[in-house]
Amino acid sequence: MENKIITLRTPYKLKEYHFTPMPDKNGLRKPFVKEVRADADGTTHMVLSEEERNDPNSKYFLPEDMDIVVTEGTTFNLSDPLDFNKWEAIKDSDLIVPMRDARDENGVLLIDGDKKRYGIAEIYVDVAGEDSERLLNRRKKILQAEQHIFNDSPNGILSKCRLLGRNMSNAPLADAQAYLIEIADKSPDRIIDLYTGQNSGLQLLILDAxxxxxxxxxxxxxxxxxxxxxxxxxxxILFLKSPINKRMFDALKRHVYPEFALQFDAEQEKSEPVVQEANEPESNPTTGKGRPRK
Structure with a gap:
């Protein structure tokens, strides 16, 4: 059981949110959420087996129709089993995000949205001390991404823009850098992966092809x-990375970049081991017998 208290915050200070326990990723009830049955008067109660009724943790079970109310400043003590289960029951809602500046895969703020659309979330988690740490770590990532950009060559800058779907070969270099820095500010991991990921070269080869x-x-x-x-x-990418398709990969490189064919040949010659044929000893420097060394 985690020993911390989380506080839920929302920009909409006066709004009240009502949640019922959410299913797990497979659409099933979570183990501590129990089915309910309605009585004649409309009230409901949990349907428990004898084993569940005798379970010492039964007092922490949640009925599937439980109304979990959240407002600005609602807290959950994660060291308390009941609070822990309530939080586990609602934390995967699309309305709740782990931090104020959480973004989607395109770098759009999930709460504030952007100029094209509103955000889809309205509540964020505030853990004492963690917000500052997250902001600091995010700033470090942005600086790391920007450093990659500023240390890159002009051709490298243009290549990264192309990999991001923007051809800026006719634009000033400063505009291309500014575009990458804008992406770095929104999604620093995306830029860092472009520079440090193993597939960037292959992606560029495929794009050029x-x-x-x-x-x-x-x-x-x-x-x-x-x-x-x-x-x-x-x-x-998986096809070209496979060792059994190396000849195809080498042929594609020569086809796409014929101006570098000699360089590719030299690199390939260095990487290929020298195979000595059987029954042909290397030349003996004393007797001169045997096959001369290449």
């Missing part, structure tokens, strides 16, 4: 010549 018509989408499948690479870009 698509733009040059070397990889084409045919009937919902990405095709390289007669080779089916997969239905999604993630599938294409």
């Amino acid at each position: 698509k733009e040059k018509g070397i990889i084409q989408k045919v009937n919902g499948w990405f095709m390289y010549g007669e080779t089916n690479l997969g239905a999604t870009e993630d599938a294409v």
Whole structure:
């Protein structure tokens, strides 16, 4: 049992929220939430088995129709089993987010929204001391993302913009940097992953191949010549990363970037081990017998 108190906050100070226990991710009642039965007068009571009635934790069970009321400043003591269950019963609601500035996968604030739409959440969790720590950690991530951007080359900046869906090859470099910094402020992890993730190079190769018509989408499948690479870009990445498809990957690189073919050949030659044929000893420097060393 967690030993802390959480407080729920909302920008809508006078609003009252009514929740009933939510199902788990599989749509089932949580173990401490029990089915109810209505009496003739309309009142309901929990339907418990004999084992459940004798359970020492039965006093912490919640009826499935329980009205859990939340207002500005409502607290839950997570060291108290009943409060803990009430919080567990409602915390996955779309109306509740873990922090004031929580954002969706596109960096849009879940409470405040943006200029295109209102936010979908209205309540956030305030844990003493954690807000400051979260803000500090977020600021560190933003600074880390910005450092990657400022240390990048002009070509690297433009490549990152393209990977984010924005072709800024004809725009001033400062505009491209400003675009990346705007993304970093909203979703720093997205920028950090572009610079540190293992797939950025592959994503750029696939993007260039698509733009040059070397990889084409045919009937919902990405095709390289007669080779089916997969239905999604993630599938294409997995295909090209597979060791058994290395020849295909090398051929695609040469096809997309013919100007670097010699460089690719040199890199491949370095990576391939020298195989000595059987029964052909290396040349003996003393006798001169045997196969000369290459």
